[in-house]
Amino acid sequence: MRKFVRGNEAVMIGAVYAGVDAYFGYPITPASEIAHAAAEYLPCLGKEFLQAECETGSANMMYGAASAGKKVISASAGPGMSLMQEGLSYLAGAQLPAVVVDIMRAGPGLGNIYPEQGDYDQAVKGGGHGNYKCIVLAPASVQEMCDLTILAFDLAFKYRNPAVVLADAVLGQMMESLILPEKVSDVPDTDGWAVKGRKETKDNLIFSIYLDADRQEAHNFLLNKKYEEMKKDARAESYLTEDADVILTGYGTSARIARSAVDVLREKGIKAGLFRPITLSPFPAKELNACATGKKIVVVEMSNGQYRDDVVLHLENKEQVTLFNRMGGNLPKVADLVGVVEKAAEGKA
């Protein structure tokens, strides 16, 4: 089955097919259509939708419902994501699965409602207090808004860790064809850790406090081990990289703009390719180095070099990187990007 839908709606379609139990959220542009879809779908499925009093509230409602082993989701943007960071830290500390969708808008502060990618560090590097990481997935199409929401639930339950679907206002607002998922995901077995109000789960305990320094340290090592294990779930997509002399890289909307630029460059006879991470955390470092070694790299992003910094961090050869970025709600233009790549390819950048 095919439907022509908005990215934001595709998120909720994905959540429904992932078997979501509850949505807790506070409205914010440009993410609100996710809440609208949740409010329309979930009650009809006998599931829970609740408009929370604020994002601090919604994150903690998720914490409560996730404690019972339920599949929970929320969506927000910029300022709302900031308020959710407390909850994300607690979710990670207590090893609870939850999915949060960030439809990034321009910032800092109130910023505006237009697309940006300035929440990269917040999502990928932790954002809240303490030693933790979220799983971060970066869709680049309406289809992926749905599919990666489903994957986010799978990974969140596999690792008992919060997962962020990091999209932006373009992906949230645009419409494309969506091939609907075939079936609803299974209910995972959570009896081993969840508190469900049943005798068998009575001795399970959801908490993140360790008064003893050694126990807290051990807990942090355990979380870190989990983040190491996640690396095997890193994903990326390459487009025409095999024979490329110059690699463009970006995620989400930037990756789509880069893909258009690659096509233009190829027509001009410049061997360009695209490396697009699908998971930002874990970062597909192996895949990046495999296709980028010895080549010029042009990073495209709608933020101030946050993604570039990670590319540099993970690259074996750090000399090869040029940044091309736009901010404030302005999108990088294909023609401008083509110009930057041409210069880089000639070694002038």
Added chain:
Amino acid sequence: MIKRSTGLYEQFSRKGGDALRATHYCAGCGHGIILKLIGEAMADLGIQDDSVFVGPVGCATFCYYYFDCGHVSAPHGRASAVATGLSRVLPDNPIIAYQGDGDLGAIGFNNAFQAANRGDNFALFFVNNSIFAMTGGQMAPTTLEGQVTTTTPFGRDTVKAGYPLKVCEVFETLEAPVFIERVSVADTKRIMLAKKAIRKALQIQKEKKGFAFVEILSPCPNNMREEPVKAAELFTETMEKTYPLGNFRDRSEKPVPTPKGVPLKNEKELIGGGKETVATKNDPSFKERRFKFSGFGGQGILSLGLVVAEAAASDGKFVSWMPSYGPEQRGGSASCSVRVGGKEIGSPTIDDPDVLVAMNQPALERFASSVREGGTILYDSSIKTNIGFPAGVRAIPFPASSIAIENGVSKASNTAFLGAMTGLGLLPFGETNIKAALAESMSARPSLVEPNMRVFETAMKWITDNLRP
């Protein structure tokens, strides 16, 4: 002999250390008494196995050492929000939250207040000792006027630090709570009344009757720097002037209100109503086409784009549709960008369209210069403009609005443009698909289909009559 259950573990092994039967609370602390009262009531009501207890941050963080039931330890101030989440997904289980006065009265007040206002289905025990006990005796919202704390060394000055917060009285203004009572555990007589209120709140939770709130005045001898008996006496004397004990509300005998029903559906019924999947066909020979539709909001710009997009998608093309976004969307104007290609679409936005449809003057003047060489501009012939068009671009004034009016559907200019684009061969993905997509776009108002089809045909004919040799 069968030992009577206390609702608490026999040994507090989660606590660790040697004294596995002693609590971690100071001697004479009200928390210890409240703990026993809640535990006993849970055991007597037989709800231990089914209950989920949500603990706070404060001196009572470690209440999970003691209660023999499922336990979730909440962030500071968030026990009410966490209990809300739990009560929504475990609607039949007793959910019990426990918060101190810093936790509930300060950082988490809105979460608790909103939960009370929604009538979220859990029991909330609010322990008021008029101070931040665990973090070193700072002022709480409940701190009494003139009371000396570590952050009010000269006594709480109500001019600068506000007045003691009376949570029962605030919650009493709300419709939804079922039960509100203030009790104290400062002496035996008061403990008996507290026991009754706690039991009542849990009974209400056992029957899932709604939000039940019990504020418990609880002395903190440690921060009062008094020995327990003296502390309790002093506590009662000072606290009850500001916080009078008593029941504020008991609606537990009233029938539980039920929410309005919604039609129940399964996933397929709800969202499965898509079209038969037309596989997208990789066709590198199909040159990508970029359409920009622009005009005023309300002229059907976005739906014109959607009809084109849907027609192309049902022909197996790759398609993206993007509404006007960013600085472009000003002064009531609307636009959308549609890309149709034979392979995966890159950027969904369009800087240089092949086809521009402009339904008003500002749109025409804004976008005309962006149209690429070899492209087409279609604009309503009623637009008066003297801008020059870029070289190599075909600009066609087209009487869309008059055609729409002629056919009795003045709002169908967008359909006229659709007909014109079809007539000009600008939409290379099948007239049948275009007409089907047009009809489908009006599925909510079937009476409009027929006149719109007339508009479409008239527009096609106009192109043949006027522009084809």
